[in-house]
Amino acid sequence: MHRMGISIYPEHSTEKKDYDYMKLAAKYGFTRMFTCLLSVDEPKEIIMDKFTKFMEQAHELGFIVGVDTNPSVFLHLGATPYNLKPFYDMKVDIVRLDGHFSDREDIAITHNSYGIPIEFNASSNTALDLMIERGANRDNMVVCHNFYPQKYTGLGWNKFMEFTNKYKALGLTVGAFVSSNNENTFGPWPVFEGLATCEMHRGLPIDLQVRHLLATNKIDDILIGNAYATEDELKAISKVDKTRTTFKLELADSITSEEENIIYNYPHFGRGDASDYLVRSSMPRADYREVKIPYCKYDKEFFHRGDVVIVNDNLYHYRGELEIIEKDMPNDGKRNLVARIPKEELILLDILKPEHLFGFIKPE
Structure with a gap:
């Protein structure tokens, strides 16, 4: 306590x-x-x-x-x-x-x-x-x-x-x-x-x-x-x-209501089989097998540390998965940029461990 x-x-x-x-x-x-x-x-x-x-x-x-x-x-x-x-x-x-x-x-x-x-x-x-x-x-x-x-x-x-x-x-x-x-x-x-x-x-x-x-x-x-x-x-x-690690976010202008739902209304925890490139929260995928998440064009060649992305229709098997980028990763069109973790909040990402619960603070 x-x-x-x-x-x-x-x-x-x-x-x-x-x-x-x-x-x-x-x-x-x-x-x-x-x-x-x-x-x-x-x-x-x-x-x-x-x-x-x-x-x-x-x-x-x-x-x-x-x-x-x-x-x-x-x-x-x-x-x-x-x-x-x-x-x-x-x-x-x-x-x-x-x-x-x-x-x-x-x-x-x-x-x-x-x-x-x-x-x-x-x-x-x-x-x-x-x-x-x-x-x-x-x-x-x-x-x-x-x-x-x-x-x-x-x-x-x-x-x-x-x-x-x-x-x-x-x-x-x-x-x-x-x-x-x-x-x-x-x-x-x-x-x-x-x-x-x-x-x-x-x-x-x-x-x-x-x-x-x-x-x-x-x-x-x-x-x-x-x-x-x-x-x-x-x-x-x-x-x-x-009860969990929470981040503030800067939402992308292009974010949809479905993507906001994934961010704020699901319990998130990084997978135990963790990658060096991203934190994967896979739970939302179960509800998005049949729900479309259209591709949203993002002009940057790379995603950067602290970017929050959601897998879109171009990789439908993983559609709905929320990911936090940990190191620079190419933008291949399979993920929509939905938000960024502000620079000062990245200290939380530094110590976020696999399988630990995390979430995002919804603006009032």
Whole structure:
């Protein structure tokens, strides 16, 4: 099950603005929240009072709240890896360790008497496998990637997947951050260039960031790192199909109603006997054995990566098959160009695997 989340930084805003944002996010089905104690510079008593009220408000709206901490935060609040009572008293749901204790203490904290899940940093090569082997409570461990305020410092995609695959193989829930493109957003630090986990996501439409993470089939929880996202962005995320990889399309002017029916009204999945040249969705063929799909002239000599084509009457045995071109392929008149995947959406095609479900987002 995928959970969508937001981030809130009370020390940089007002209670009313934060609560209004929580309500808006809850309206669109968001259920996770990230907040940070690393950047809070106030006496313990004030922190305990403010964050307890904050947690209560979040819980009333159905949020599960993770709080970013490190050994200095623990010391300031009077907590230790063996005693999480200050976090329990604040009603914290998840304690995230941005910094670590000793190996023994990191293991011990997963057995805390309050049953508070401990979230480890997924953007580092932490030996969680060895911790589990040495007795850490796997059932009380989750991981979440970092976000990166400074432009050009976010994780490269290959490194992101390397870390993600490592922790997913341990059976742990994995989270990651996407970034709002709203103006004047903020996070815990005075840097304002977005708060994504992966550098390639910075500046992309937020729903595409989410769809790309979901397409890995490895990311469970996705949180918006910066505050505040716009209502349109929250709405766009709420509409993302979390059951399959979905693409936006630029439809060809010549597309017919039958071809649109094939695009939008069939479940698509690439065949297991995959070609290097195209992704083949063969299911529509069964309904188009006797239904004509007239040839539509296309003047280009080649189809290119990201072109979406449908087999026409000139190859009637395969008529109705939808195909996504993966590498340049000659146009022999047997396929109609019906749409193109926009350039920025091709990152989804890069990771689409054979036999995995995919679909297309119908314009509203």
